[in-house]
Amino acid sequence: MIEFTLNGQTVRTDDDPSTPLLWVVRDTFKLKGSKFGCGAGLCGACTMHIDDAAMRTCLMPISAVAGRQVTTIEGLGTLDNMHPLQTAWVEASVPQCGYCQSGQIMAAAALLKSNPSPTEADVDAAMSGNICRCGCYGRIKGTILNVAQQSLAHNAAQEQKA
Amino acid sequence: MSAMNMSRRQFLKTTGILGGGLVIGFSITGCSSNELPIRLAPQGFVPNAFLQITPDNGIRFYCPRDEMGQGVTTGLGTLIGEELDVHPKNMEILFAGVHSDYKNPDFGVQGTGGSSSLKAHYLQLRQVGANTRGLLVAAAAQDLGVAASAITTHDGHIVVAGKRYPYGQFVQTAATLEAPTEAPLKSNAEFRYIGQAFARVDAAAKSTGTAEFGIDIDIPNMHHAVVRRSPVAGAKLKSVDKTAALSMPGVTDVIEISSGVAVVAEKYWQAKTAAAKLAPVWAEVALSQVNSSDIRADYHRAMQQDEGVVDTDEGDIEAGLATADHIVEAEYWAPFLAHAPLEPMNAVVRIENGEADVWSGTQGIVAAQGLVSRFSGIPLEKVRAHNTYLGGAFGRRGTLTHVIETTEVAVASNKPIHLLWSREDDIQNGVYRPASLMKIKAGVKNDGSITAWQAKRVGGNITPKTLQNMMPALFPGLNDGTIDFMVGLSRDVFAGWMVDHASVEGLYEDYDTDNKTVNHVTVEHDIPLTFWRSVGHSYTSFAKEGITDELAEKAGMDPVAFRLRNTQGNPRLNNVIRVAQQHMLAMQPAEGRFLGFAAHHSFATDVAEIAEVSVVGKTIRVHKVTCIVDCGIAVNPDIVRAQMEGSVMFGLTAALYGDLELAQGAFQQSNFHDYPILKMREAPQVEVIIIDSGTAPTGVGEPGLPPIAPAVASAVYQATGQRLRSLPLKIA
Numbered sequence: 001m002i003e004f005t006l007n008g009q010t011v012r013t014d015d016d017p018s019t020p021l022l023w024v025v026r027d028t029f030k031l032k033g034s035k036f037g038c039g040a041g042l043c044g045a046c047t048m049h050i051d052d053a054a055m056r057t058c059l060m061p062i063s064a065v066a067g068r069q070v071t072t073i074e075g076l077g078t079l080d081n082m083h084p085l086q087t088a089w090v091e092a093s094v095p096q097c098g099y100c101q102s103g104q105i106m107a108a109a110a111l112l113k114s115n116p117s118p119t120e121a122d123v124d125a126a127m128s129g130n131i132c133r134c135g136c137y138g139r140i141k142g143t144i145l146n147v148a149q150q151s152l153a154h155n156a157a158q159e160q161k162a
Numbered sequence: 163m164s165a166m167n168m169s170r171r172q173f174l175k176t177t178g179i180l181g182g183g184l185v186i187g188f189s190i191t192g193c194s195s196n197e198l199p200i201r202l203a204p205q206g207f208v209p210n211a212f213l214q215i216t217p218d219n220g221i222r223f224y225c226p227r228d229e230m231g232q233g234v235t236t237g238l239g240t241l242i243g244e245e246l247d248v249h250p251k252n253m254e255i256l257f258a259g260v261h262s263d264y265k266n267p268d269f270g271v272q273g274t275g276g277s278s279s280l281k282a283h284y285l286q287l288r289q290v291g292a293n294t295r296g297l298l299v300a301a302a303a304q305d306l307g308v309a310a311s312a313i314t315t316h317d318g319h320i321v322v323a324g325k326r327y328p329y330g331q332f333v334q335t336a337a338t339l340e341a342p343t344e345a346p347l348k349s350n351a352e353f354r355y356i357g358q359a360f361a362r363v364d365a366a367a368k369s370t371g372t373a374e375f376g377i378d379i380d381i382p383n384m385h386h387a388v389v390r391r392s393p394v395a396g397a398k399l400k401s402v403d404k405t406a407a408l409s410m411p412g413v414t415d416v417i418e419i420s421s422g423v424a425v426v427a428e429k430y431w432q433a434k435t436a437a438a439k440l441a442p443v444w445a446e447v448a449l450s451q452v453n454s455s456d457i458r459a460d461y462h463r464a465m466q467q468d469e470g471v472v473d474t475d476e477g478d479i480e481a482g483l484a485t486a487d488h489i490v491e492a493e494y495w496a497p498f499l500a501h502a503p504l505e506p507m508n509a510v511v512r513i514e515n516g517e518a519d520v521w522s523g524t525q526g527i528v529a530a531q532g533l534v535s536r537f538s539g540i541p542l543e544k545v546r547a548h549n550t551y552l553g554g555a556f557g558r559r560g561t562l563t564h565v566i567e568t569t570e571v572a573v574a575s576n577k578p579i580h581l582l583w584s585r586e587d588d589i590q591n592g593v594y595r596p597a598s599l600m601k602i603k604a605g606v607k608n609d610g611s612i613t614a615w616q617a618k619r620v621g622g623n624i625t626p627k628t629l630q631n632m633m634p635a636l637f638p639g640l641n642d643g644t645i646d647f648m649v650g651l652s653r654d655v656f657a658g659w660m661v662d663h664a665s666v667e668g669l670y671e672d673y674d675t676d677n678k679t680v681n682h683v684t685v686e687h688d689i690p691l692t693f694w695r696s697v698g699h700s701y702t703s704f705a706k707e708g709i710t711d712e713l714a715e716k717a718g719m720d721p722v723a724f725r726l727r728n729t730q731g732n733p734r735l736n737n738v739i740r741v742a743q744q745h746m747l748a749m750q751p752a753e754g755r756f757l758g759f760a761a762h763h764s765f766a767t768d769v770a771e772i773a774e775v776s777v778v779g780k781t782i783r784v785h786k787v788t789c790i791v792d793c794g795i796a797v798n799p800d801i802v803r804a805q806m807e808g809s810v811m812f813g814l815t816a817a818l819y820g821d822l823e824l825a826q827g828a829f830q831q832s833n834f835h836d837y838p839i840l841k842m843r844e845a846p847q848v849e850v851i852i853i854d855s856g857t858a859p860t861g862v863g864e865p866g867l868p869p870i871a872p873a874v875a876s877a878v879y880q881a882t883g884q885r886l887r888s889l890p891l892k893i894a
């Protein structure tokens with residue numbers, strides 16, 4: 001029995017400890033937003049946050065997340081209460097087929113959390129493990145940079161008020 | 163009268179009347195297959211196959227084409243919404259099930275591809291929208307006691323003297339009236355939604371993980387299946403020891419199926435782990451002896467020795483060559499490629515009480531229905547086929563062997579089955595873009611006119627294999643023998659009598675010349691082939707544009723001016739090149755960067771691309787691509803831009819990396835480490851310029867791809883002096 005926190009809730013599973021986190025989340029906990037693309041940590045479609053770091057979960061056994069905080073796209077924001085990246089993603093019509101976008105957004109959210117004002121090179125470095133077969137890279141990059149800029153401006157305005 | 167108790171006769175009358183126009187072509191035979199696969203809402207009104215309107219003003223649009231990223235739900239929603247006067251964002255857009263009314267008007271079957279959707283449905287869905295609006299206006303006139311001429315409409319509302327009434331208020335009356343069949347369509351100047359760059363309607367679902375793809379389907383008691391297949395296409399299972407897999411946790415069945423051996427378990431990872439324990443032994447087939455070097459050698463031999471089949475023979479090629487001041491001749495190579503959509507192939511099949519359901523993201527849901535019927539023995543009308551979002555397709559999801567596999571496993575295991583391919587399965591057991599060896603010999607005068615164009619292509623054809631895949635699906639009643647006969651016939655016809663047009667399309671059409679021949683030599687090695695984004699154009703553009711650069715150089719002309727000179731017979735392409743030239747002249751590439759140009763006509767659309775490239779050592783880096791496109795009316799200009807951006811990236815992956823190598827009949831690449839996809843850090847900035855047009859829309863999903871490889875190759879030549887004639891591009 002392995003216990004971890006999934007989107008703020010404590011969960012337990014008796015899935016084999018070697019089962020990759022992705023499949024436990026999809027098949028056992030029925031959260032389907034995180035995707036399977038390569039099974040080899042090469043495409044990023046399965047990206048979740050483990051504690052605050054973006055991790056590939058298609059290879060990561062659940063034994064490695066015992067006691068840790070796992071956040072999936074479902075825990076980042078919802079249709080009614082989107083994360084600022086998700087709102088911006090919609091406004092810029094970033095997705096095409098959309099299959100990679102959960103992973104893209106989770107990778108982007110982790111980047112902005114650790115580096116609120118990334119350069120273009122920072123975004124390239126953080127996002128180049130996430131494949132988009134439809135080729136939405138320009139919009140993904142532009143949207144991340146815009147959100148970073150807006151949130152910096154927002155924070156500066158808040159500070160001025162205070 | 164509510165739709166729930168609407169009599170069948172009234173229902174058919176309503177649909178028949180609305181659909182009576184030529185462009186819609188409803189059949190009202192009254193047979194059971196004519197029932198619309200629409201779930202009626204309480205009091206819902208279904209005026210035709212495409213719409214349901216509820217009293218609370220819910221407006222549902224049943225989108226007849228498949229959403230694989232190209233934005234078809236937004237695009238087709240815009241067409242019907244324009245004339246119905248409803249913003250697509252205020253519709254609930256659902257994927258249509260199987261029904262003859264949902265046929266692609268260009269294909270005659272329910273299929274999505276060939277960059278056809280907006281072109282094919284442009285008038286049809288607008289007419290349906292206009293007729294339905296006309297019906298609602300008539301109902302409102304009756305209910306409100308005003309003249310129809312006093313009514314206008316706005317975004318789902320009837321408007322009378324400034325007061326707004328939701329459409330839903332009039333559906334009960336509308337159901338009793340006859341709808342117009344040829345309600346007038348808006349002029350371009352009246353468009354409210356067509357031409358506007360609003361956000362895609364599926365962006366929110368796709369940004370929150372809530373868009374449902376085939377892989378996400380989860381039904382009660384569903385079991386998971388993983389299949390082991392031969393690494394060599396077509397090789398059958400000889401033997402397998404099932405013991406080790408059967409003893410693994412969660413495993414319920416190990417089943418031999420037509421493509422190999424399937425392991426069924428309660429969960430995917432259990433099936434996956436158990437399948438790895440199997441050591442199946444495969445029979446040998448002719449392909450088992452074939453290596454990549456054999457294919458290249460066979461193609462070269464055919465190029466030199468076989469005349470092949472004549473596709474085009476205009477003017478006098480020898481006379482044309484004789485009058486040339488310069489002759490160029492070169493061979494071009496393009497490899498086999500996998501599509502590698504990010505969502506691997508999958509399907510869910512449930513068979514219960516003599517009925518079946520199939521869920522899968524396909525480019526032709528009718529084919530999924532046909533295959534389930536054929537391989538389960540359940541009559542077609544008892545198979546419900548449900549489409550989902552497609553996690554990329556690019557031509558790959560027209561071949562549905564995974565639906566056959568899922569059906570076979572569901573029948574044999576007597577369980578609802580979710581079957582999923584791995585990435586390795588996708589790259590090694592798929593259907594492929596054919597490899598091609600192309601040769602063009604052309605003559606040019608010093609004044610820049612092309613005197614002769616002699617083209618030849620050697621390779622496999624996609625049509626026979628596509629027939630083999632599609633016929634069992636589209637004609638479930640045809641027996642295997644008949645299908646084998648017809649597939650064999652098509653193979654023979656294309657090898658010896660006529661040219662499969664997809665094999666040579668784009669190799670010769672774009673530039674003016676009086677003397678032109680195109681020959682084709684079919685050489686097959688039993689590798690399954692199919693459409694791959696932009697099909698023949700994906701490789702022919704590389705040869706055609708490459709030789710054009712060489713002709714320009716011989717004539718001492720700028721390559722863009724040369725193309726302008728030689729597109730007098732092709733005014734729209736000429737205009738695109740002219741606009742591109744203006745942009746190119748204004749560009750000032752930094753030191754070490756070079757501009758390459760290419761243009762191509764495909765899917766009725768004209769595209770020119772300018773690639774800004776640097777070469778450092780052996781690395782080709784594409785910094786920026788400027789894309790000029792004329793696709794008629796851009797129904798949603800932002801989606802046109804997105805498709806051009808995406809086509810450039812897809813084409814760059816092929817231009818820079820795409821290669822599959824065959825050893826003893828098995829493809830050697832297996833995953834994204836050795837079959838790489840362009841990454842963000844390698845992706846160029848893409849600027850898209852859309853030519854303003856008032857003519858009907860033409861293709862958008864594919865035409866952005868063909869020019870990119872030759873544009874990059876052209877820039878590489880300027881940077882290095884090397885003419886690269888083989889894909890992927892490698893600096894010598």
